[in-house]
Amino acid sequence: MVVQSMTNTDTRDVPATVAQIRELEEEGCEVIRVAVPDEKAAEALKEIIPQIQVPLIADIHFDWRLAVTALKAGAHGVRINPGNIKGRENVKKIIEEARRREACVRIGVNAGSLEKDLLKKYGWPRPEALVESALRWLDYIVGDLGFENVKVSLKSSDLWHTVSAYREFSERSDFPLHLGVTEAGGLIPGTVKSALALGILLSEGIGDTLRVSLTAHPREEVRVAWEILKAVGVRRRGPEIVACPTCGRCEINLMELYEEVERRAKKITAPIKIAVMGCVVNGPGEAREADVGLAGGKGVGLIFRKGKIVRKVPEDQLLSAFFEEIDKFLAERPDLTAKA
Template sequence: MMSLSRRQTRQITLGPLKIGGGAPIVVQSMTNTDTRDVPATLAQIKRLARVGCEVIRVAVPDEQAARALKEIVSKSPLPVIADIHFDWRLAISAIEAGAHGVRINPGNIKGRENVARVIKAAKERGVCVRIGVNAGSLEKDLLRTHGGATAEALVESALRHLDYIVGDLGFENLKVSLKSSDVWTTISAYRLFSERSDFPLHLGVTEAGGLIPGTVKSSVALGILLAEGIGDTIRVSLTRDPQEEVRVAYEILRSLKLRERGPEIISCPTCGRCEIDLFAIAEEVERRAAQMEAPLKLAVMGCVVNGPGEAREADVGLAGGKGVGIIFRKGKIIRKVRESEILEAFFAEVDRLLEERGGSHAF
């Protein structure tokens, strides 16, 4: 089996997590609740933790949101990053509230003295800082020099901030992102930066879009970069429930054999032989499997032709027929049930397998 070698970066800390330096690639997401609504934000963070999210970022648009962070951080099962734009004072308030990290865009926090204030507070509290460079908010002089938001402009912006924060301020608990909504600009920027710095990189395509376009753009950009060994944390940005971001992120990592979490689901695209509602069945299997951690291989097949034969490597599988379904394990049929019972029988068999392996019930 092919294994990818990862680019060696320096290791930093984000709360209890180690990032870079050979640590596992970290999956991140962002809440879309109003941060000032503490119960709603915590509820979403807990849902995201259940599907494998490892770091959560929350928007901090004002002082009320910054104050809410104190309770959010104290009750969150995940390290919390405060997302800051424009107002350096919000970054300091977030740090004082206990945030494990802050994401700042030095390009829109005006004045080096204000950046220095944020870094001083982060250094005193052991907080991680992400320098988040975005194509949409680059410094005007770089846009003029490079003729727009090019990959070279993104990299020059990031290195400029690193020179100041590391060289002048002596702060190194940093990671960097260089995001564009354009796939090739994103790929080129991360490649160029990787040649010039060993700071850990947070990968993402900004404003990638809805479920289908966002998944495709993120999979292409992140897949290429990860295959080249670039990237230490990732977020798949989707105009969707953030739980979908986590699911897509893990599927990207799984496809490259970089990380496994939860089942791999094999399902056929359906054809004229299919006589069951396979779309609904597959969606339900995916929904329930998102709560699992065990790396099983599950098959959801539309007919016996594409059942045990095509999916013989599956740990547990189902296949439909006219009014009936079969449950199989490693290509061997073990049960035939009515169509209405197929999901119940399938989940029961998954639970049975996990018990045999010494695990807990899955569903």
């Protein structure tokens, strides 16, 4: 399962776009998509691609010529919605260029831009309509044109329509699937909707790449994607942080402590489990599965490994002692660093 995101910079602004892609690479983005609204944006890819480490996908709507230009500029793939690329001959021109460049093509079916005949047939963008659109274009691109380097997405803003469409398609075709809920919303509602839909599909073994589409900075998309993958048990990158909720027994500012741990832990790529607990009495026992954990109390803090207390320090030294212990743990486990 590969994590993808999309820039929100003006692709024609090369320095800004490169800077954002590099930031997303550090967060764990493995494939990046950029908008290509015109020829200048397509040509800008010639300058962008040599400066980044991850494969770049050009996002194309309406104009087949932009896809061809992007591929000639070095794009590793293009995302097209055949429903808004007018005419099969124009789709064919994109496929021919992708074949020459050994690039991939994503058939991006979207509930908001479904073909008119399918809307008439089904009355609205039902999951069955999305699947029929995808299979129709696969028949043409793979069957008639003989091009197989494709993947498919079937996105809706409705959680259950999205799940149903991907389920049905996966029963009828083995082509790779790019998962996502389109127009999912802001950070919290979009995260919830995406986590539910993608979590269901991933738990059923459906999907090959994914993007969490949020009305937020793209770095949040990458972070949420990795949290979903970790929660489902598909892939792990970086720490899994467990933390107790606040309650009346808590004698430290647990939320502030957690936020600082989370901020510092972003630099860790090894798949370790750490704990931030607010009670020195129950903390080590409740989080005994954590590789390294801390438990804070009034004026004092405990550092523990797998539930066993290894250090007791003053409260003002708790954070520094905690990360010292994490560094020590990682030095003892080079195998975890190698997995990152």
